[in-house]
Amino acid sequence: MRKFLIILCIPVFFFSCRKEKEIPFSFVPLGTVSSEHAAALAEAYARDTAEIPDAAFSTNTDNSVSIAAKDGTELLRVYSIADQWIIITPEGYYDDSIDGASLLSVVKGETRYTLDQLFESLYRPDLVLSAMKEGVLHGVLNVEKPKSGLAELLKDDKKPPILSDMSITANIDSITVNVAVTDNGGGTGILSVFGRNPGEQDELLALYAIENAEQPKYSKVIPLNREFSLIGVSAFNHDRTIESEQAWMEIGGILPSRTAEPAVEPGIPGFYALFAGNANSSVSLENLFAEQEQGSLYSKVNIRKLENSGLTEGGFSQFINSVASDGKKGDVLIVNLPAQFDSGGDFIFNDLNKWDLLEKLPKISTRNFLILLHAAEKPGIEEETAFARLRKWLAGKGMALVPEADVFPESVSKIPAAMETPRPLQQFFTAHDFLALAQGYGDTMISLPSEDFNLFDPYPGYGVLRMQTMASGTIAIEGFDMPPLALTFGETLSRRLPGGTYTVTMTFRNGHKETKSATLKGKGSEWLIFTYVPDLLAGDLRGMLPGFGVYIDELNPANYNKYEPVVLKQMELPIWNQAFLAGEELYKKGSYDGAIAEYNKAISFKNDYTGAYVSRGNSYRRKGDAERAIADYTRALKLKSDYAEIYNYRGYLYCQKGDHSAAIADFTQAIKFRSNYADAFFNRAYAYGKLKDWDKTITDYSQVIKLEPKNAIAYNQRAGAYLNKGDSEKAEADFAVAEKL
Incomplete structure (x- = not known):
C-alpha cells in the first residue's frame, strides 16, 4: 500500500538560550502536533517523573508545550505527534516514545536531520530529567554536558558520510553488501548493516569500524541466521555522533530458490x-x-x-x-x-x-x-x-x-x-x-529476546523415573515430602530425580499395596510397572444393571478397569463407549487431564477406536503437548485414512513446530478428501507464506475468498503476499476490501 509523508508547513519555534541569544537551528515536526496531548504529557512528566507538581507550562505557536523555570527560562519542550512524543531541552537532548524521534527534525539552513540520526549524541533521558529538576528547583540549568548539543553538532565539519551505489548479492546462508561511503565533511566512523522483516524490530547484522578509511567502496560478507525481506545500511561520521540516513534494499526476490526445506543443523546445541x-x-x-x-x-x-x-x-x-x-x-x-x-x-x-x-x-x-x-x-x-x-x-x-x-x-x-x-x-x-x-x-x-529459547536444564545430573499401573490408585515415592499422586490405568507418571535407589509404593483403590524399587544412574531413566489387577466379584456391582447399559457411577470404582466378558455381553452400551462419552463430557468442561484418562480407558477396551484417538489428540493439543497430539492423530489416520479434519489438525501442529513442508502435505490431504475445506486452504496458504512461496500463497488465499467472500483476514493476508511479491497495486486493492469488510 502506498504511503505518503506529509511535512506540514507550520510556524517553527526557535529555542532561546539563557542570554536570549537566538540559536541558529529550529525544530520542524513531521506531522500534526497535538497541543492537548502535549500539555497532558508535560504535566504528567513534571508531576510523576520529575516529582515537581508546581511547574509552569505554556503553549507555543507550533502547538508544542514548554516547561519553564521559576525565572521564566524555558527548560523543556514537549511534542505530541501521531500518538508519539518527544521531550527536548534547548540544547537538543531528548527523551521520546518508541518512534517519537523519527517525527521531529532539526533544520539549520540546508541541513536537516531527524532526531533518530542524532540518537548517539542527543538521546539522554538522564539530562532531560536533570534539566527539569535543576531548572525548576533552582532557577538555573546546572547539568554536566558530555557534548555541547546541537549548536556543535550542526557544524559542517560534523556531517555524516553519504552512501551510494548500494547492491546486495545473496547466498543461502550469507549476503554480500556492496556500498560506497563518501566523506561529507565529518569523516567516516562506522558502517552498520541491519536486517528487517515486517512487524519486527530491525536486527543489527554487522558493524565495522571505518575511521579514516581511504577506500571509497566496501564489500562485506555477512552470515545470516535467518532470512530478511530488507537489508539496511548506514554510516556515522568520524566522531560517531551523527548517523546518515539508512539506505534499504529488498532482498526477498534475489535469494536462490530452494528445492527443499533447509536442512536442520545436526547435533545437540553447545x-x-x-x-x-x-x-x-x-x-x-x-x-x-x-x-x-x-x-x-x-x-x-x-x-x-x-x-x-x-x-x-x-x-x-x-x-x-x-x-x-x-x-x-x-x-x-x-x-x-x-x-x-x-x-x-x-x-x-x-x-x-x-x-x-x-x-x-x-x-x-x-x-x-x-x-x-x-x-x-x-x-x-x-x-x-x-x-x-x-x-x-x-x-x-x-x-x-x-x-x-x-x-x-x-x-x-x-x-x-x-x-x-x-x-x-x-x-x-x-x-x-x-x-x-x-x-x-x-x-x-x-529486555526479552524476540524469540524464546531453552537456556538450561534446572536438574543437571538428574534421571527420570517413569511409572505405570494396570489399575488405578495413588503412588508415593519413599523419602519425598509430597502427597501421594493419582495414577490411572494407561497413564505414565514421570519424575526427575537425583541418582540413587528409590522405593515406590502403589496403593490401589481397594486398599491393596504393591511396592517396587528402581535405581537411577546419572541422566538415565528407569521404568516401574505395577501389574496388580483386582478381581471382579459379583458382589462388586450395585444392584441390577439397566438393560440399555450402565453409568460409570454404578460400578465399583476399584474395579472399573477390568470386567468379565460375561458382564460385557449383557450390556447394550459397550464399556469403551461409556468411557468415551465420559471423556467427551470432561473435554467440554475443559478438564483435559480427566478426559484423557477416560479416553485411555476407552482405547484399552477397543484399541481400534478412531474417535477416542482423535479426542485424546484434541485434549493433548489443548494442553499444549503437540508431540502426543500428533501421535494420536497419526494413529487415527491409520484407522481412517480419509479423515480430512484430522489431516488439518495435524498440519496445524506441524506448522506450530515449524515443519511447514509436513504441514503442507497434511493440508493437501485434507483438501483432497474435502474439496471445499476453507480452513485447510487458509492454513496451507499460511504455510506456503512461511516458505516464501508467494504464488502458491496467493492461490490458496484466493480459494478461501472464493469459498468465503466476506473473509476479511484472507483479503488482508493475500494483500501481504502481493506486497512481498512486489505487486503493490493488487496489495492496495486487497487492503481496501479488507478494510471495508
Whole structure:
C-alpha cells in the first residue's frame, strides 16, 4: 500500500538560550502536533517523573508545550505527534516514545536531520530529567554536558558520510553488501548493516569500524541466521555522533530458490559463557551454568572467566572469535559483564566500550544469546539511559541490568521450585523464564529476546523415573515430602530425580499395596510397572444393571478397569463407549487431564477406536503437548485414512513446530478428501507464506475468498503476499476490501 509523508508547513519555534541569544537551528515536526496531548504529557512528566507538581507550562505557536523555570527560562519542550512524543531541552537532548524521534527534525539552513540520526549524541533521558529538576528547583540549568548539543553538532565539519551505489548479492546462508561511503565533511566512523522483516524490530547484522578509511567502496560478507525481506545500511561520521540516513534494499526476490526445506543443523546445541569482572552474582551464575555439563540439554559447555584486568578488547575478541569459529546456529551464548555509566550516556565495561561490544557480537551466528549487565549500585536514571541506548542496537536480544547485590543468586536458588509439575519433563528452563524470574528480585531492567529459547536444564545430573499401573490408585515415592499422586490405568507418571535407589509404593483403590524399587544412574531413566489387577466379584456391582447399559457411577470404582466378558455381553452400551462419552463430557468442561484418562480407558477396551484417538489428540493439543497430539492423530489416520479434519489438525501442529513442508502435505490431504475445506486452504496458504512461496500463497488465499467472500483476514493476508511479491497495486486493492469488510 502506498504511503505518503506529509511535512506540514507550520510556524517553527526557535529555542532561546539563557542570554536570549537566538540559536541558529529550529525544530520542524513531521506531522500534526497535538497541543492537548502535549500539555497532558508535560504535566504528567513534571508531576510523576520529575516529582515537581508546581511547574509552569505554556503553549507555543507550533502547538508544542514548554516547561519553564521559576525565572521564566524555558527548560523543556514537549511534542505530541501521531500518538508519539518527544521531550527536548534547548540544547537538543531528548527523551521520546518508541518512534517519537523519527517525527521531529532539526533544520539549520540546508541541513536537516531527524532526531533518530542524532540518537548517539542527543538521546539522554538522564539530562532531560536533570534539566527539569535543576531548572525548576533552582532557577538555573546546572547539568554536566558530555557534548555541547546541537549548536556543535550542526557544524559542517560534523556531517555524516553519504552512501551510494548500494547492491546486495545473496547466498543461502550469507549476503554480500556492496556500498560506497563518501566523506561529507565529518569523516567516516562506522558502517552498520541491519536486517528487517515486517512487524519486527530491525536486527543489527554487522558493524565495522571505518575511521579514516581511504577506500571509497566496501564489500562485506555477512552470515545470516535467518532470512530478511530488507537489508539496511548506514554510516556515522568520524566522531560517531551523527548517523546518515539508512539506505534499504529488498532482498526477498534475489535469494536462490530452494528445492527443499533447509536442512536442520545436526547435533545437540553447545553452551558458551563469558563471566567477566568481580560481581557477586557472577559466582552463582557461573556455578549454575558449569553444572550444565551434567545436564541433558547441551553437547558441551565452554565457560571462560575474566577478571577485571583481563576484560580488554583483545580478551573479549578472542572469546567471541572462538565461539564464532567453533559454534553452531543453535548454540547458546551468555555474556556477563560489569557495567559502569560514563558521561557520554553509555556503559563502559572496564576497557571495553559499547562499540567494542557491537562490533564483536554480530560475528556469532546464533540468535540465542543473553547479555547480563551488573551495575555497581542500584540502577538509576543514568543506568536506564545507557540500557536504552544499548537496547536500540541490540533490539530483539535478551538483556538484563541488575545491581551487583545478590539478585541472581536468590532467584537462581528458586529455579527448581519453579520447575515443579505440571511443566513437562522435556521442557527446559527458557530465556524468558530466567529473565522474568530475575525481574522479580531487586531493581532489575530486562529486555526479552524476540524469540524464546531453552537456556538450561534446572536438574543437571538428574534421571527420570517413569511409572505405570494396570489399575488405578495413588503412588508415593519413599523419602519425598509430597502427597501421594493419582495414577490411572494407561497413564505414565514421570519424575526427575537425583541418582540413587528409590522405593515406590502403589496403593490401589481397594486398599491393596504393591511396592517396587528402581535405581537411577546419572541422566538415565528407569521404568516401574505395577501389574496388580483386582478381581471382579459379583458382589462388586450395585444392584441390577439397566438393560440399555450402565453409568460409570454404578460400578465399583476399584474395579472399573477390568470386567468379565460375561458382564460385557449383557450390556447394550459397550464399556469403551461409556468411557468415551465420559471423556467427551470432561473435554467440554475443559478438564483435559480427566478426559484423557477416560479416553485411555476407552482405547484399552477397543484399541481400534478412531474417535477416542482423535479426542485424546484434541485434549493433548489443548494442553499444549503437540508431540502426543500428533501421535494420536497419526494413529487415527491409520484407522481412517480419509479423515480430512484430522489431516488439518495435524498440519496445524506441524506448522506450530515449524515443519511447514509436513504441514503442507497434511493440508493437501485434507483438501483432497474435502474439496471445499476453507480452513485447510487458509492454513496451507499460511504455510506456503512461511516458505516464501508467494504464488502458491496467493492461490490458496484466493480459494478461501472464493469459498468465503466476506473473509476479511484472507483479503488482508493475500494483500501481504502481493506486497512481498512486489505487486503493490493488487496489495492496495486487497487492503481496501479488507478494510471495508
